[in-house]
Amino acid sequence: MAEMDTSGGGHKKKGPGVKKAKKASTRVDLTPMVDLGFLLITFFIFTTTMSQPTAMKLFLPKDTDNPEEQNKAKESGALTLLIGAKDAVYYYEGQLDAQASNFKTSTMNQIRSVIIDKKRSTPETDLVIIIKPSDEATYKEVVDMLDEMTINDIKRYALVDILDIESQLIKATEGSGGAQ
Amino acid sequence: MARPKIARKSTIVDMTAMCDVAFLLLSFFILTTKFKPDEAISVTTPNSVSSKAAPEKDVTLVTITKDGKVFISLNNDAVKQQLAEELNESAGANLNPTEVKEFVKASFYGTPLSQLKSFLALPKDKLTDANLPGIPAKDTANNEVVDWMRYIVTAHSKTGDKFNLIVKGDNMAKYPQFKNVITAFKKADQFKFQMITNPEGIPTGTDLWRKFMKGEKIEQ
Numbered sequence: 001m002a003e004m005d006t007s008g009g010g011h012k013k014k015g016p017g018v019k020k021a022k023k024a025s026t027r028v029d030l031t032p033m034v035d036l037g038f039l040l041i042t043f044f045i046f047t048t049t050m051s052q053p054t055a056m057k058l059f060l061p062k063d064t065d066n067p068e069e070q071n072k073a074k075e076s077g078a079l080t081l082l083i084g085a086k087d088a089v090y091y092y093e094g095q096l097d098a099q100a101s102n103f104k105t106s107t108m109n110q111i112r113s114v115i116i117d118k119k120r121s122t123p124e125t126d127l128v129i130i131i132k133p134s135d136e137a138t139y140k141e142v143v144d145m146l147d148e149m150t151i152n153d154i155k156r157y158a159l160v161d162i163l164d165i166e167s168q169l170i171k172a173t174e175g176s177g178g179a180q
Numbered sequence: 181m182a183r184p185k186i187a188r189k190s191t192i193v194d195m196t197a198m199c200d201v202a203f204l205l206l207s208f209f210i211l212t213t214k215f216k217p218d219e220a221i222s223v224t225t226p227n228s229v230s231s232k233a234a235p236e237k238d239v240t241l242v243t244i245t246k247d248g249k250v251f252i253s254l255n256n257d258a259v260k261q262q263l264a265e266e267l268n269e270s271a272g273a274n275l276n277p278t279e280v281k282e283f284v285k286a287s288f289y290g291t292p293l294s295q296l297k298s299f300l301a302l303p304k305d306k307l308t309d310a311n312l313p314g315i316p317a318k319d320t321a322n323n324e325v326v327d328w329m330r331y332i333v334t335a336h337s338k339t340g341d342k343f344n345l346i347v348k349g350d351n352m353a354k355y356p357q358f359k360n361v362i363t364a365f366k367k368a369d370q371f372k373f374q375m376i377t378n379p380e381g382i383p384t385g386t387d388l389w390r391k392f393m394k395g396e397k398i399e400q
Contacts, residue, residue, distance in 0.1 A: 030195035037202025044209050053225065055234035055346060055374035060366055083355075112386070119387075133355040139244065140226040140351035142358065143375060147228040153387035161359070 058146065061158065077126025079118045081111065082162065083145060084170045085136035093118065096166070103169055108144060115152050129157040134167050221251055221288065221308070223350045228377035229388065235374075238342040240332055242325070242361055243288070246352035249314025250361060252328055253288035260284045262335035267293070270331065275300070290314050293324055317360040325361055329368035345373040 075094045082090040087108040096103060106114055119127060129149060133142050142159075149157045221243050238259075243251040254260050264283040268275055275283060275297065282300040290312040291299040299312070317325045336343045345365065349358055365373060382389045 030199045034195050034199045034202050037199060037206055041202065041206050041209060044206070044213070048209075048213060053234045053376045054228065054230045054232055054379045055376055056228045056230040056232075057372070057374050060362060060371040060373075112383075116387075133359075135354065135356050137355040138351060139349040139353040139355065139358050142355055143226040143228060143349070143377060147230075147377075151229055151383060151386045151388045153391060159362075 056143070056146065056150070058159075077122045078128050078130060079115070080130040080132060081115075081145065082166055082170060083131070083133040083137040083141050084174065085134070087141065088170075088174070089145075090170055090173065096169075103173075105173060108141065111145075112148060112152065115148060115154070119152060119154065124155065127154065127156060129154050131157060131159050132162040132166060133159075134162050134170055136170075221245060221290075223348055224352075225348060225376050225378055226351050227380040228375075229380060229382045230377060231379055234346060234376055235344045237344075239344045239346055240336075241288075241346045241348055241376075244347070244349040244353045244357050244361060245314070246350040247314075248354055248357040249290065249312070250317045250325055250357070251288045251290040251312075251314060252325070252332075254332070256339075256341055257284050258339050259332075259335050259341055262339050263331055266331040266335050266338075267296070289328075292316050293327065317357065317364065323360055323364055325364035326367045329364050329370060333368050333370065343370075345370055346376055347373055348376040 078094055080092050080096070084090060089106045089108055089111045091104055091106060091111070091114055092102045094102070115129065118129075131142070131145050131149075133145075146157075146159070223243055223245060236255075238256050239254070241253045241255075243253065245251070254263070261280070261284050264275055264280045268280075279297060279300050283296075286300065286307075288307075289296070289299070292313065292315065295313070315324050315328060317323050333343070347358075347361060365371070382392055
């Protein structure tokens with residue numbers, strides 16, 4: 001402990017004229033040091049961020065030119081999500097019709113309800129979600145969308161290249177101020 | 181009335197033991213903390229609900245910066261050595277033994293194959309994402325990531341090490357860049373990869389959340 005043996009062992013008694021030196025206690029109050037120690041611990045704990053990055057898996061399909069080998073999606077169960085610029089998401093169910101009347105606009109925050117609606121109204125074996133990011137989409141939006149699939153527990157989804165007609169539609173919608 | 185004297189006890193507690201504990205904990209925390217290595221390539225990764233930790237061993241990391249530059253890094257020295265030989269043999273990189281050593285030491289690669297020699301000669305402080313051109317992945321015709329992936333796959337199969345393919349993209353990176361990287365993976369017959377993300381909570385009320393609450397295993 002923080003004391004030392006200060007008794008002078010085996011000294012002869014000093015003469016009568018010699019004053020005894022006052023024995024100062026060597027005991028130190030350690031309270032401030034404990035305070036400091038715990039202060040540093042709390043400081044380090046609070047400033048440390050647990051930076052263990054996580055990873056999400058993605059499996060890619062093999063590219064095949066042979067249409068026989070390609071996965072087919074039932075039209076009634078398909079939902080196509082197009083990711084535009086600045087969080088805008090466009091979607092249509094089934095096939096895009098000639099007048100693009102089923103082409104709808106949404107945003108990244110509201111798309112979840114669209115996905116949930118589709119999931120509730122479609123038998124699970126038929127449900128396929130097709131994600132088509134446009135050239136304006138950022139990596140974050142793509143990852144968010146893939147994450148949305150995990151969040152809504154979608155079993156079948158695919159990341160597919162956008163078609164020209166679809167990117168033109170997005171441009172037209174953006175141009176007309178359909179999405180901010 | 182004479183009361184018996186109650187001996188007055190000192191209220192001072194010996195703080196030494198507590199002090200020991202405090203500093204023991206402090207030194208424990210300081211010594212066990214791993215500092216994040218200063219990254220030459222700065223990337224802000226997106227969030228996802230995935231809770232699986234990213235692998236740390238035998239990683240082939242493809243980084244996409246916000247300007248769309250692509251960098252490749254490996255953390256297995258044996259594979260890097262093999263990769264250098266592979267590049268010498270098949271890509272005509274023409275590295276001499278000292279350059280091969282530099283190649284193994286380098287933490288990442290970010291130049292076209294033709295400039296690899298001058299890249300390896302660069303001093304450490306010049307190795308930042310702003311200074312380097314990145315591996316060309318602009319279009320399908322000139323996609324060197326394909327070549328890199330092929331050599332990396334061969335190098336891995338020769339050394340017999342595990343192959344963990346990871347993509348680390350910046351939030352602001354554009355999708356076409358990412359698509360080019362995926363295309364390169366496909367061409368090198370790699371259909372499985374992982375994306376580095378920051379963990380975030382599962383939104384309440386969603387299907388995944390319900391599953392999680394029921395205690396079912398969540399597949400990622």
